[in-house]
Amino acid sequence: MSDNYQSFDYDVLVIGAGGAGLRAAIEASAAGCKTGLVCKSLLGKAHTVMAEGGIAAALATVDSRDSWQQHFCDGMIGGNLGNHWRMVQIHAQQAPDRVRELEKWGAVFDRTSDGKGNINVRHFGGHTYKRLAHVGDRTGLELIRTLQDKGVHSGIDVHMECTIYSLIKDGEKIAGAFGYFRESGRPVLFRAKSVIVSTGGIGKIYFVNSNSWECTGDGFALGYLAGAELADMEYIQFHPTGMCWPPSVRGILITEGVRGEGGVLKNNKGERFMFKYIPPKYQGKYADTEEEANAWFQKVVVEGQKEEGVKERKPPELMSRDVVARALWTEIKEGRGGEHGGVYLDIASRRTPEDIKKKLPSMYHQFKQLADVDITKVPMEIAPTCHYMMGGLKVDPETQMSNVPGLFAAGECSAGMHGSNRLGGNSLSDLVVFGKLAGENAAAYAKKQKDLPKVNEGQLSALNKEMNKPFENGQGEVSYKILADLQQVMEKGAGMYREEGLLDQCLKDLEGLKARLEKVSAEGNRMFNPGWHVALDLRNMLVVAEAVARAAKERKESRGGHTRTDFTGYSKEFAKKRILIRDKGGKMEVVREDLPQIPAELEKELVDAHLLKPEILKQLRGEA
Amino acid sequence: MGKVHMKVYRGNSEGGELKDYNVDVEEGMVVLDVIHKIQATQSSDLACRWNCKAGKCGSCSAEVNGKPRLMCMTRMNTFQEGETVTVAPMKTFPLLKDLATDVSYNYEVNKKIPPFTPKEGADWHWEQEDVDRVQEFRKCIECFLCQDTCHVLRDHDKMGKFAGPRFFVRIASLEMHPIDGEDRVPLLKGEHGLGYCNITKCCTEVCPEDIHITDNAIIPLKERVVDRYYDPLRILWSKITGK
Ligand SMILES: Cc1cc2nc3c(=O)[nH]c(=O)nc-3n(C[C@H](O)[C@H](O)[C@H](O)COP(=O)(O)OP(=O)(O)OC[C@H]3O[C@@H](n4cnc5c(N)ncnc54)[C@H](O)[C@@H]3O)c2cc1C
Ligand code: SF4
Numbered sequence: 122m123s124d125n126y127q128s129f130d131y132d133v134l135v136i137g138a139g140g141a142g143l144r145a146a147i148e149a150s151a152a153g154c155k156t157g158l159v160c161k162s163l164l165g166k167a168h169t170v171m172a173e174g175g176i177a178a179a180l181a182t183v184d185s186r187d188s189w190q191q192h193f194c195d196g197m198i199g200g201n202l203g204n205h206w207r208m209v210q211i212h213a214q215q216a217p218d219r220v221r222e223l224e225k226w227g228a229v230f231d232r233t234s235d236g237k238g239n240i241n242v243r244h245f246g247g248h249t250y251k252r253l254a255h256v257g258d259r260t261g262l263e264l265i266r267t268l269q270d271k272g273v274h275s276g277i278d279v280h281m282e283c284t285i286y287s288l289i290k291d292g293e294k295i296a297g298a299f300g301y302f303r304e305s306g307r308p309v310l311f312r313a314k315s316v317i318v319s320t321g322g323i324g325k326i327y328f329v330n331s332n333s334w335e336c337t338g339d340g341f342a343l344g345y346l347a348g349a350e351l352a353d354m355e356y357i358q359f360h361p362t363g364m365c366w367p368p369s370v371r372g373i374l375i376t377e378g379v380r381g382e383g384g385v386l387k388n389n390k391g392e393r394f395m396f397k398y399i400p401p402k403y404q405g406k407y408a409d410t411e412e413e414a415n416a417w418f419q420k421v422v423v424e425g426q427k428e429e430g431v432k433e434r435k436p437p438e439l440m441s442r443d444v445v446a447r448a449l450w451t452e453i454k455e456g457r458g459g460e461h462g463g464v465y466l467d468i469a470s471r472r473t474p475e476d477i478k479k480k481l482p483s484m485y486h487q488f489k490q491l492a493d494v495d496i497t498k499v500p501m502e503i504a505p506t507c508h509y510m511m512g513g514l515k516v517d518p519e520t521q522m523s524n525v526p527g528l529f530a531a532g533e534c535s536a537g538m539h540g541s542n543r544l545g546g547n548s549l550s551d552l553v554v555f556g557k558l559a560g561e562n563a564a565a566y567a568k569k570q571k572d573l574p575k576v577n578e579g580q581l582s583a584l585n586k587e588m589n590k591p592f593e594n595g596q597g598e599v600s601y602k603i604l605a606d607l608q609q610v611m612e613k614g615a616g617m618y619r620e621e622g623l624l625d626q627c628l629k630d631l632e633g634l635k636a637r638l639e640k641v642s643a644e645g646n647r648m649f650n651p652g653w654h655v656a657l658d659l660r661n662m663l664v665v666a667e668a669v670a671r672a673a674k675e676r677k678e679s680r681g682g683h684t685r686t687d688f689t690g691y692s693k694e695f696a697k698k699r700i701l702i703r704d705k706g707g708k709m710e711v712v713r714e715d716l717p718q719i720p721a722e723l724e725k726e727l728v729d730a731h732l733l734k735p736e737i738l739k740q741l742r743g744e745a
Numbered sequence: 746m747g748k749v750h751m752k753v754y755r756g757n758s759e760g761g762e763l764k765d766y767n768v769d770v771e772e773g774m775v776v777l778d779v780i781h782k783i784q785a786t787q788s789s790d791l792a793c794r795w796n797c798k799a800g801k802c803g804s805c806s807a808e809v810n811g812k813p814r815l816m817c818m819t820r821m822n823t824f825q826e827g828e829t830v831t832v833a834p835m836k837t838f839p840l841l842k843d844l845a846t847d848v849s850y851n852y853e854v855n856k857k858i859p860p861f862t863p864k865e866g867a868d869w870h871w872e873q874e875d876v877d878r879v880q881e882f883r884k885c886i887e888c889f890l891c892q893d894t895c896h897v898l899r900d901h902d903k904m905g906k907f908a909g910p911r912f913f914v915r916i917a918s919l920e921m922h923p924i925d926g927e928d929r930v931p932l933l934k935g936e937h938g939l940g941y942c943n944i945t946k947c948c949t950e951v952c953p954e955d956i957h958i959t960d961n962a963i964i965p966l967k968e969r970v971v972d973r974y975y976d977p978l979r980i981l982w983s984k985i986t987g988k
């Protein structure tokens with residue numbers, strides 16, 4: 122079939138042009154490698170563009186007490202120690218340089234108002250100090266445009282609207298990737314010495330989610346099917362503040378910045394309920410009365426006083442997302458929810474209309490245009506929405522390489538950095554820190570390979586045939602029906618709250634969906650055909666869904682984004698384990714592996730500096 | 746809202762036509778939701794682009810009842826009861842299929858704009874007010890609706906000779922950056938054809954990000970071109986100094 126497909130040769134192939142992929146490609150190209158970049162959408166439209174609140178880095182431009190050590194501790198505690206400590210350390214240490222580098226490449230961050238003209242930073246949940254560099258509430262757009270403009274002048278070959286369907290191997294080693302151009306439907310082969318997967322998240326497997334259409338978990342499945350191990354797949358972040366009315370906007374994100382700017386959470390009785398839900402790990406760090414929280418708000422947010430001199434503590438609305446989402450869920454379940462099944466987020470009674478429009482312009486816009494709600498006048502109704510995948514391809518923290526030689530991963534589709542719960546702003550910084558590392562190491566690996574790997578023609582024909590199957594299946598179901606059912610199956614069986622019986626049912630239902638997918642049919646031809654695209658994406662979504670359900674079943678405790686109603690609380694047994702998923706003869710194998718622990722010396726240093734508390738560590742380790 | 750009558754363009758580079766669809770519309774739906782519903786229930790091969798469904802990525806541009814719009818930010822309840830809603834692809838760009846057009850021209854123009862080039866030894870500290878204007882330009886989501894609207898591209902087919910409003914916004918964001926040291930004025934006058942713009946302001950009217958394309962980007966850039974090339978004193982000065 123060789124004359125039927127196009128073919129390109131690269132040293133390094135990057136799959137995905139979000140923040141992570143772009144940063145990786147820039148680095149690989151700078152290292153002198155011939156670099157190709159592939160993405161499903163047009164360049165600059167990747168999911169990263171939607172990020173709002175900011176990018177976390179201990180720049181200490183506003184609060185001089187901030188440090189990489191504090192950022193490290195916040196990340197570990199936020200992740201309930203489910204993180205790979207070394208990734209958290211690398212991230213905390215390198216994020217400031219990566220942010221300043223973005224500025225050198227043309228990003229224009231908001232500035233401090235202290236006359237020093239530094240990059241301004243804001244508060245976000247779980248961060249001890251103000252730490253998120255931002256551009257109003259469109260930080261992701263700034264990040265992606267900056268990298269995009271840097272990238273197009275770096276000699277990278279960009280293949281837009283091209284979907285990778287399968288990774289290709291030469292023996293054990295990676296050899297490239299095979300896929301199709303969305304516009305023409307024509308198959309395409311990319312031969313490469315090393316491949317970086319940076320394909321983003323999985324949100325589309327849930328009905329209520331904040332993600333872009335691209336978030337179908339492709340990288341997870343591509344890696345898994347090529348023999349790479351997945352880790353932490355049970356850890357999914359449900360963001361507390363998604364829009365919940367009207368139905369067509371359900372799940373669209375409301376930035377945490379609303380709470381950062383003073384927004385408070387209330388139930389249908391008008392109670393500010395978060396004070397009831399401060400978990401032991403945050404006790405002493407957050408205000409426990411409304412008076413204290415209000416005093417902090419007045420001084421820090423309204424008057425802009427330096428927090429270093431303020432004795433009151435932050436409001437509990439600013440705790441990490443896992444904590445806030447569970448609180449919301451409890452309020453709703455116990456009947457204190459609002460008209461459309463959510464709770465209320467109120468900024469109207471806290472800030473002037475002018476301030477709201479200035480600080481949160483796209484939120485103002487979003488509600489006005491999509492829900493006919495003026496957030497400067499009335500509270501927003503909100504409910505949790507599936508937002509972020511903490512799990513992903515298991516990588517070496519220093520190099521970002523997976524267990525498949527030559528296959529690297531960075532960004533949302535890699536695991537380890539965020540543990541069981543990601544802190545806001547830690548993703549954008551993750552993208553640039555680990556994107557760079559992946560690019561660097563993939564380039565180094567490619568340089569060590571003498572020749573381009575070999576590709577088996579027979580395998581390519583088989584793959585192309587497989588891609589074409591929906592057209593040959595006759596009068597079957599359309600893909601959209603299967604997708605809709607999958608989303609319901611996941612909401613019910615492996616959503617925010619999990620339970621043995623429900624997970625078993627979920628796994629059973631997934632088998633049913635797999636059988637239906639075998640017979641899925643697509644109308645028309647291969648030219649720009651969304652029904653066909655969804656049919657192919659569904660294979661990936663089903664792999665991811667099964668991995669999530671299996672890992673969730675295995676972890677018999679509750680930690681961060683993984684909550685079991687039948688195993689509440691932290692367990693000692695699981696605290697030091699991570700769950701791996703890998704292919705064994707066409708079936709999913711679930712394995713428990715030791716999770717690397719913070720080295721004793723580092724832990725002691727942080728405890729001695731009062732950044733980590735031994736009793737909290739004990740508690741998160743299930744030893745208290 | 747009940748049933749709505751839609752006319753959606755179906756076709757490719759060889760031709761096509763508006764096709765009729767009747768769709769059940771629920772509260773809060775936007776045009777993009779209706780297109781998705783058609784895909785899911787009537788024509789699964791209907792091509793359209795989208796990513797965010799929240800007005801942030803600029804993918805879902807189309808012409809709704811003849812007006813250039815983001816489909817995801819156009820609520821169905823803005824139409825009259827019983828009104829037929831027509832959705833067609835952007836007319837300025839070559840059609841690929843249905844609602845998807847070939848916007849590669851924009852990516853080609855972008856490549857030709859010299860990137861951000863900080864001055865040697867620049868001071869990297871600046872105040873918010875120094876960058877407010879640049880940030881306005883950087884809000885652009887590259888929906889290309891302004892490009893679609895501008896008559897220089899749409900009716901006079903000046904692709905290749907005229908960069909278009911989106912890229913004047915981009916150039917303005919670079920030229921007005923406090924520490925950028927590159928000079929893009931000759932390009933504006935030459936290759937990018939700023940002179941073709943006759944300030945009709947149609948681009949500004951359709952910009953979903955409310956960027957004041959004409960007043961804040963194009964006019965100041967035109968002033969720079971005029972200052973450089975048509976100001977007699979300046980021309981004399983440059984003859985004397987050779988700069
Ligand atoms: C509404 C919203 C707001 C957010 N706000 C913040 C914030 O303020 N701060 C923060 O830190 N994080 C935030 N996040 C999270 C953050 O935006 C994402 O986690 C991050 O952008 C993911 O980046 P990425 O580079 O890993 O992947 P993405 O940006 O998702 O990019 C994935 C890329 O892979 C490509 N791709 C996927 N599959 C294939 C395939 N099969 N073949 C070829 N290409 C493929 C896609 O086309 C795309 O180019 C937010 C998320 C959302 C939804
Ligand atoms: S103002 Fe200029 S760029 Fe804008 S639409 Fe009119 S002619 Fe085109």
Ligand code: SF4
Nearest residue numbers: 885886888889891952
């Ligand atoms: S300037 Fe406005 S209309 Fe033009 S591409 Fe940018 S956002 Fe769209």
Ligand code: FES
Nearest residue numbers: 797798803805817
């Ligand atoms: S889908 Fe992103 S702007 Fe409409």
